[in-house]
Amino acid sequence: MDWLTTLPAINACLNGVSTLLLTAGFVFIKKDQKKAHRASMVSAFLVSAVFLALYLTHKSLKASSGQDVNTSFAGEGFWRPVYYTMLITHVILAMAMVPMIFRTFFLAFKERFESHKKWARITFPIWYYVSITGVLVYFFIYQWFPHPESP
Numbered sequence: 001m002d003w004l005t006t007l008p009a010i011n012a013c014l015n016g017v018s019t020l021l022l023t024a025g026f027v028f029i030k031k032d033q034k035k036a037h038r039a040s041m042v043s044a045f046l047v048s049a050v051f052l053a054l055y056l057t058h059k060s061l062k063a064s065s066g067q068d069v070n071t072s073f074a075g076e077g078f079w080r081p082v083y084y085t086m087l088i089t090h091v092i093l094a095m096a097m098v099p100m101i102f103r104t105f106f107l108a109f110k111e112r113f114e115s116h117k118k119w120a121r122i123t124f125p126i127w128y129y130v131s132i133t134g135v136l137v138y139f140f141i142y143q144w145f146p147h148p149e150s151p
Helices: 003-030 034-064 079-109 113-144
Strands: none
Touching: 003 034, 003 113, 034 079, 034 113, 079 113
């Protein structure tokens, strides 16, 4: 298996699974199904952690093979500003959300639910956006506008 070409698709799938788990967690808490909510959110966290490990592995493999770790966007015209706006917001929010997720989880595990809810109201939409745009970044780079020399 060629990990350099396979990992981006696996990572997109992990982001998609994370989005589904986040959606389920949101629905469960709205229905006051706390155990199901907890299971969904912990699963989303674990899937996201696996994503991060594989994402960093992919970057490392690219670097060690002498490739540029960033995959350039081949789209033109209208799609360039759309893609780069999405990418920039995705990257910034992905970095910002990590400590937010840890804080939100910490409050839940400490059963400080009022504070947890306040943090979750901010953390959840950011995490959700990052998960969805992670899938979209994959489609923009590898499916809709693949670079000519990409496999």
